[in-house]
Amino acid sequence: MNLKPKIDFKHFERCFTAIDTHTMGEFTRVVIGGFPEIPGNTMIEKRNYIVEHYDQYRRAMMFEPRGHNDMFGAIVLEPVHAEADYGVLFMESETYTNMCGHGSIGTATALVEAGLVEVREPFTEVVLDTAAGVVHTRVKVENGRAQEVTITNVPSFLYKDNLEIDIDGYRIPYAISFGGQFIPLVDARKLGVEICTENIPFFTDVGIKMLEKIPQEVEIRHPTVDIREVTTLEFYDESPTEQADMKNIVVFGKHQVDRSPCGTGTCAKMAMMHAHGRLGLHRPLINESVIGTLFRGELIDEVQEGEFSAVIPQITGSAYVTGIATYLIDPRDPLRYGFVLGE
Template sequence: MTADGNRRAESRDASGARASGGRPGPASVETIDWHTGGEPFRIVPAAPSALTRDGLSVAERRTVAVADAEAQWTRALLCREPRGHADMYGAFLVPPDDEAAHLGALFWHKDGFSTACGHGTMALGAWAVASGLVPASADGETDVVIDVPSGRVTASVRTVGGRIADVTFTGVPCHVHARDVEVATARGVVVDIAFGGAMYAVLPAARIGLRVRPADVTSLIAAGREIRDALNASRAAEHPADSRLSGVYGTVFTEEARPPERLPDGTRRLYHRNVTVFADGEVDRSPCGSGTAARVALLADAAELRLGDELLHESVVGSVFRARIARSATAHGLSAVVPAVTGTTYATATCRFTVDPDDALVPGFTLR
């Protein structure tokens, strides 16, 4: 289901919730909160019951979540004010597809359920190690295998002296979907589209007269929304094999932070900056894990990033992911790469959110 389908499902659910008293969810929800590169990630270990029943893949559980009143209500409760905010992000933990994975995750935001989340995968890996769910040595690297709607991904958690130093997210094969796509907007821009677990439109911020900086975020949000909506209206990002992965999820605005550097071993290091506007105008504070994966696919396709090279991808708040090509691949008959993206993630809170039966503002509100 596309992001637009998520919004339509949310509207139907909101109407149904009002008709039934508006309280289809639990009286309290417990979460563990992390951030990866500044982007929040709210983990819900006890998912709504419809999402945990036997016999479903994680991709199928996402379809169930979109139609389930309790899942939508709980998501809204945790994303909207006063318990969240317009840029909140998180996941319900669900059973994996099989015993080869440690857990499954359904990612959500204020507008619905996404198919991929690199920063969330990093946070989940760190949480799984920190909580003892996946045993790890004091020094070394531990793989946490996670099933998500776009496929099976791995969070490799590196520990030093018993502390988590960083996490590397290795995603699904990523490919270029289309180059030089004209977008029917007031600005008349041209974008590239790539799949990084979700579909992203990518363009230099300078193409619309802006910079990747906090002062331009409001204008970037407006442009990102317009580009995404125009591309989805024209069905410009239809996935070649799975319609549930179709539709542009986000717009990645890029700029070069400094010229590329040739390292002593002959490899190159690229220094880029980006801001990703995803869903309906949400801004990723991190360099965006799945957006970075899409960016790696584009750079590899253009031979700007080769095996052994590194992309330092900086966010609008200054946090950095280090990305590289883990290996070449094919996906649905297309040339693809499997990116590896490394970043840092930290726990911020353990929460128990409650619902007062007299609170007329439940499940909450957004002002953007």
């Protein structure tokens, strides 16, 4: 059967239009309609305005019954910078993130697949205005379909090195690197625990405890942009397979685990490796996720970011549209803004 619903949208508080995608396994709900006009002279100001006035809609789109604990999303807005096609704010079950690699790939794919940018073959350029800065994406297009996306990220750099933190009586060494967001990086070999799906509970437990404690011990402050949060942490190791160089597991939000190799995490790790003399320019790095999907990374330039020596990283991966939906906020619904089990 092919039924056509006849719903009177005037009965609803809000109607959101979204394109659902996944990037190498990690979900992105790309919200392309329904949010009110968001004022702000920067994308950070726009994000802060949403936090103050419309955070209930983030919860509605990320939490049950429309989502779940491991949700991730992107809000497409008017850009601030003239060179950008669209502004985008990234959100997850806990908060907002300044930049997201897999989310940028998913958003660019959705915009191309939906015809919301001028599509050209073999490559379509889509410029995104994020809270971390302007991000250029290059979408490989064949027969009108997005095949893969290369993002050129913001300047990335090693922020602090040779740190240690006490978690459950253990001293864990780590570094903090910036790849669009500040990401603590932990060598899983120092913990003696293999990166695999069976050990996800261990890594989420340790990772969330570290994320809660690190801001109490380390000042987080970007030299040129108002970014002071640390919300994502990466454990890494060498890949046990020939298809990749490194393997990771990335935790964030409400005990969330990234199914993709994490774009900002890959950028942060490449910046750290470059600072350590372990990764030069124009040398590919294949990064593997905990479920075995891959990103291809490369450093294309060296720059200065405030007092930090930084690099410009690129990440390449593929995303796929999994659905298009209209989500409704019914004012009669006591759970209209979502809920999380256990809270």
